[in-house]
Amino acid sequence: MPEGLILKGVGGFYQVESNNEFYECRVRGIFRKKGITPLPGDCVEFTITDETAKEGWIEEIRQRRNYFNRPPVANINRLAVVLAAAQPEPDFLLADKLIISALLNDIEPIIIINKTDLVEQSAVGEIEGVYKQTGFPVIKMSKVTMEGYGCLREKLKGNCTAFAGQSGVGKSTILNNIISSSVMETGEVSRKIKRGKHTTRHVQLIRLDYGGYVVDTPGFSLVSPDGIEYKELSWMYPEFEKYQGLCRFNGCSHIKEPGCSVKDAVNAGEIPGMRYECYKRIYEELKELYEKRYE
Ligand SMILES: Nc1nc2c(ncn2[C@@H]2O[C@H](COP(=O)(O)OP(=O)(O)OP(=O)(O)O)[C@@H](O)[C@H]2O)c(=O)[nH]1
Ligand SMILES: [Mg+2]
Ligand SMILES: [Zn+2]
Numbered sequence: 463m464p465e466g467l468i469l470k471g472v473g474g475f476y477q478v479e480s481n482n483e484f485y486e487c488r489v490r491g492i493f494r495k496k497g498i499t500p501l502p503g504d505c506v507e508f509t510i511t512d513e514t515a516k517e518g519w520i521e522e523i524r525q526r527r528n529y530f531n532r533p534p535v536a537n538i539n540r541l542a543v544v545l546a547a548a549q550p551e552p553d554f555l556l557a558d559k560l561i562i563s564a565l566l567n568d569i570e571p572i573i574i575i576n577k578t579d580l581v582e583q584s585a586v587g588e589i590e591g592v593y594k595q596t597g598f599p600v601i602k603m604s605k606v607t608m609e610g611y612g613c614l615r616e617k618l619k620g621n622c623t624a625f626a627g628q629s630g631v632g633k634s635t636i637l638n639n640i641i642s643s644s645v646m647e648t649g650e651v652s653r654k655i656k657r658g659k660h661t662t663r664h665v666q667l668i669r670l671d672y673g674g675y676v677v678d679t680p681g682f683s684l685v686s687p688d689g690i691e692y693k694e695l696s697w698m699y700p701e702f703e704k705y706q707g708l709c710r711f712n713g714c715s716h717i718k719e720p721g722c723s724v725k726d727a728v729n730a731g732e733i734p735g736m737r738y739e740c741y742k743r744i745y746e747e748l749k750e751l752y753e754k755r756y757e
Pocket of ligand 3: 709715716717719721722723725
């Protein structure tokens with residue numbers, strides 16, 4: 463049976479790519495009975511009912527590496543977390559939540575600092591400094607100077623990458639510059655046709671001619687910090703790692719305990735304060751969720 467990749471699904475029809483051909487496929491009722499919805503990014507086995515019209519049926523969905531409901535997408539292995547140096551001001555808390563969601567789902571985060579043309583170099587450096595010790599790639603980008611595009615292309619090659627971040631940070635703009643044809647609606651276009659700010663609505667995989675796929679998403683809401691216990695949160699912060707075992711108390715939460723080596727490292731400037739602040743906020747959020755779990 464031929465194998466393929468679902469690029470998008472619209473109204474019960476799925477576009478399946480297989481050996482450089484594109485098939486319009488429907489889905490067997492059995493999936494619905496089992497409560498399974500095929501998603502963009504799914505690897506499938508399908509039967510071809512009409513080779514000229516390129517039509518078929520999806521018969522089997524391969525096991526997923528991960529999947530999300532909002533946005534509906536499966537099997538991404540990179541998450542580009544996009545911040546703007548300005549307009550809008552960076553939302554570091556959202557960035558951390560996105561990073562955590564990525565890590566929990568076996569996805570490597572890539573940090574993009576976009577719109578570097580709008581601020582002084584030093585301001586870009588400060589944002590960069592927040593992520594310097596995470597070990598995640600940090601790419602500075604601008605549509606004006608075109609800085610960073612070569613570097614991003616390298617990272618996208620051979621991967622399936624979703625782009626996430628606040629509205630207006632420039633996700634669609636970056637994607638438009640990455641892919642040859644201009645298929646993404648950006649804020650500028652949408653203002654002309656008066657559709658408001660939230661411009662990106664369909665989820666689809668876009669194939670890069672040099673290998674790999676990108677996904678533009680309408681506001682990733684894989685940001686709800688569930689799926690992790692607050693006690694485990696510190697393991698989502700790579701820069702804490704070398705201090706974890708050095709705290710006075712076993713299982714130190716790095717919040718209030720005395721003799722906390724993580725806090726010491728923050729005070730000594732070895733761990734960026736912004737990351738620690740976000741850690742504390744998310745820790746409290748998770749703890750509250752945990753304490754209310756039976757309500
Ligand atoms: N100065 C400057 N402006 C940029 C840059 N990148 C994007 N913009 C502008 O920022 C605005 C928002 O860009 P979009 O690409 O629509 O942002 P988005 O992240 O896709 O927004 P949503 O789809 O609403 O989530 C547009 O007016 C872009 O032209 C950049 O590098 N520099
Ligand atoms: Mg967009
Ligand atoms: Zn500690």
